[in-house]
Amino acid sequence: MSMIAAFYGGKSILITGATGFLGKVLIEKLCRTSPDLKVIYILVRPKAGHTLQQRVSQIINSKLFEKVREVCPNVHEKIRAISADLNQNDFAISKEDMQELLSCTNIIFHCAATVRFDDHLRHAVQLNVTATQQLLFMASQMPKLEAFIHISTAFSNCNLKHIDEVIYPCSVEPKKIIDSMEWWDDAIVDEIAPKLMGDWPNTYTYTKALGEMVVQQESGNLNIAIIRPSIVGATWQEPFPGWVDNLNGPNGMIVAAGRGFLRAIRASPLAVADLIPVDTVINLTLAVGWYTAVHRPKSTLIYHCTSGNLNPCNWGKMGCQVLSTFEKIPFEKAFRRPHADFTANTITVHYRNAVSHRAPAMIYDIYLWLTGRKPRMTKLMNRLLRTISMLEYFINRSWEWSTYNTEMLMSELSPEDQRIFNFDVRQLNWLEYIENYVLGVKKYLLKEDMAGIPEAKQHLRRLQNIYYLFNTVFFLIAWRLLIARSQIARNVWFFIVSFCYKFLSYFRASSTLKA
Ligand SMILES: CCCCCCCCCCCCCCCCCCCC(=O)SCCNC(=O)CCNC(=O)[C@H](O)C(C)(C)COP(=O)(O)OP(=O)(O)OC[C@H]1O[C@@H](n2cnc3c(N)ncnc32)[C@H](O)[C@@H]1OP(=O)(O)O
Numbered sequence: 001m002s003m004i005a006a007f008y009g010g011k012s013i014l015i016t017g018a019t020g021f022l023g024k025v026l027i028e029k030l031c032r033t034s035p036d037l038k039v040i041y042i043l044v045r046p047k048a049g050h051t052l053q054q055r056v057s058q059i060i061n062s063k064l065f066e067k068v069r070e071v072c073p074n075v076h077e078k079i080r081a082i083s084a085d086l087n088q089n090d091f092a093i094s095k096e097d098m099q100e101l102l103s104c105t106n107i108i109f110h111c112a113a114t115v116r117f118d119d120h121l122r123h124a125v126q127l128n129v130t131a132t133q134q135l136l137f138m139a140s141q142m143p144k145l146e147a148f149i150h151i152s153t154a155f156s157n158c159n160l161k162h163i164d165e166v167i168y169p170c171s172v173e174p175k176k177i178i179d180s181m182e183w184w185d186d187a188i189v190d191e192i193a194p195k196l197m198g199d200w201p202n203t204y205t206y207t208k209a210l211g212e213m214v215v216q217q218e219s220g221n222l223n224i225a226i227i228r229p230s231i232v233g234a235t236w237q238e239p240f241p242g243w244v245d246n247l248n249g250p251n252g253m254i255v256a257a258g259r260g261f262l263r264a265i266r267a268s269p270l271a272v273a274d275l276i277p278v279d280t281v282i283n284l285t286l287a288v289g290w291y292t293a294v295h296r297p298k299s300t301l302i303y304h305c306t307s308g309n310l311n312p313c314n315w316g317k318m319g320c321q322v323l324s325t326f327e328k329i330p331f332e333k334a335f336r337r338p339h340a341d342f343t344a345n346t347i348t349v350h351y352r353n354a355v356s357h358r359a360p361a362m363i364y365d366i367y368l369w370l371t372g373r374k375p376r377m378t379k380l381m382n383r384l385l386r387t388i389s390m391l392e393y394f395i396n397r398s399w400e401w402s403t404y405n406t407e408m409l410m411s412e413l414s415p416e417d418q419r420i421f422n423f424d425v426r427q428l429n430w431l432e433y434i435e436n437y438v439l440g441v442k443k444y445l446l447k448e449d450m451a452g453i454p455e456a457k458q459h460l461r462r463l464q465n466i467y468y469l470f471n472t473v474f475f476l477i478a479w480r481l482l483i484a485r486s487q488i489a490r491n492v493w494f495f496i497v498s499f500c501y502k503f504l505s506y507f508r509a510s511s512t513l514k515a
């Protein structure tokens with residue numbers, strides 16, 4: 001019998017960020033392994049014309065929840081959506097709902113965050129710091145609370161090279177920043193942001209570091225743990241391999257490479273690609289929830305959920321496997337044949353951006369314009385290059401994260417729990433994982449049918465022929481222009497033509513003699 005699964009039986013669990021990438025996998029695993037849990041409260045905001053109930057139904061009726069619907073047919077009754085906006089005071093939760101949450105909650109998983117790298121500092125502080133502070137305040141009023149699990153990121157200290165499972169202080173106290181945000185206007189925030197952020201590359205990683213400090217400072221008597229995942233990727237094993245549903249992190253790059261937009265990226269092929277499957281993160285999260293509640297460690301434990309020190313894979317190997325998977329499983333509607341490489345040299349990057357990214361986009365836009373359609377490729381390409389520029393920081397460096405607490409927890413689990421809540425990345429076969437990842441991007445993110453593969457291959461062959469034709473025409477025009485302007489080019493051309501003529505004459509003469 002799984003101790004972890006049994007632990008969640010009969011429990012009331014509060015989840016923030018439940019509609020997000022990690023949140024969905026968390027609910028799925030909880031409902032599948034502990035169908036006898038009492039209730040999962042999820043704090044959800046109505047969005048894009050969808051009511052709360054519609055948002056929940058969309059999740060429960062999705063492919064990801066296929067197994068859950070079998071194991072726990074009354075899953076609709078287990079999930080109680082509470083209208084909440086984490087940007088508002090008291091999260092804009094109604095009095096009755098708040099009362100129920102305060103009196104019933106046993107475990108909190110705090111996943112909500114803004115994960116955008118370019119978010120305005122004010123918004124990032126509001127969600128990643130102030131909302132965390134407010135949630136901790138709510139937690140302190142929950143008599144039945146057994147554990148508060150905060151999801152942070154392994155990159156909250158990306159300004160360091162070696163990172164231990166401890167909280168590192170930021171130079172300015174989070175409380176001061178929260179207070180200042182109330183009276184600083186946007187112009188002041190914009191001016192002061194780079195000074196506050198120092199050597200953090202973006203508002204996301206900086207505010208996640210502040211969020212951890214808040215957790216430490218406001219922990220009081222709460223039983224808290226922090227989980228720091230690195231770059232979270234598609235599912236490895238559960239509920240099925242390759243599930244992914246957003247364009248964050250590597251996903252967008254895989255789409256861009258598979259559709260032939262991405263041709264070159266500034267990256268160190270030997271830098272460690274610290275990817276971690278989302279189901280591994282969730283298994284660790286549930287194990288940490290159990291351990292924190294049952295063993296009540298004396299201090300707040302931090303768990304690194306990373307792959308680099310236990311089973312490293314570098315960007316070079318990952319990129320090769322992504323590209324070789326496209327050969328077998330091409331994406332539909334490719335702009336060009338997938339071919340991309342990593343380059344470390346800045347001049348080469350500028351050259352490749354001009355020749356391999358911007359020029360084809362402009363040529364295609366001219367073609368669209370000439371055929372009476374709206375040009376769009378240059379805009380799309382600029383967006384891609386902007387995204388790449390934000391990701392570059394993470395693919396040109398390696399970090400070392402120690403994993404003592406994570407390994408300690410692994411050894412505390414029963415063999416049954418080690419199997420059901422597996423977070424041992426040493427068992428991960430990268431080549432197989434990446435192949436399933438690319439397949440998952442095609443099936444679950446791009447929603448492409450596998451039956452379309454022959455047509456996609458045919459399309460790539462057509463693109464290849466267009467590429468050869470374009471290059472030949474381009475070469476001939478360039479050569480013709482050169483000959484018209486340069487005596488040297490004319491001499492070379494004369495030499496080549498006369499050489500070919502002599503060779504052909506000799507070949508013809510010798511074959512006539514033989515006959
Ligand atoms: C040699 C072979 C190469 C083969 C590929 C190999 C893969 C290598 C990849 C390397 C990737 C490394 C990634 C490292 C990441 C480190 C992460 C740290 C971990 C974390 O803790 S947090 C989670 C990560 N967070 C993110 O990834 C968020 C990043 N996103 C943003 O910050 C913003 O979205 C961004 C990129 C600034 C764009 O902002 P904006 O221009 O305002 O666009 P929108 O977000 O509003 O979206 C508009 C539009 O664009 C679509 N979109 C968004 N992102 C992408 C994308 N990456 N690729 C393609 N399209 C994207 C979005 O869906 C919208 O479309 P609409 O149709 O709705 O308009």
Ligand SMILES: NC(=O)C1=CN([C@@H]2O[C@H](COP(=O)(O)OP(=O)(O)OC[C@H]3O[C@@H](n4cnc5c(N)ncnc54)[C@H](OP(=O)(O)O)[C@@H]3O)[C@@H](O)[C@H]2O)C=CC1
Pocket residue numbers: 016017018019020021022023043044045047084085086087110111112113114115127151152153154208228229230231232233246248249
């Ligand atoms: N994905 C990754 O690679 C990594 C993620 N993490 C961490 O994991 C956690 C989850 O990330 P992930 O699932 O990828 O993020 P997503 O962007 O997929 O999900 C974010 C969640 O937060 C919710 N949310 C955002 N703003 C509000 C608000 N004002 N009120 C209520 N809910 C809100 C979103 O709700 P809505 O659907 O309404 O927008 C969504 O459910 C984060 O803490 C992140 O820092 C850490 C390392 C890597």
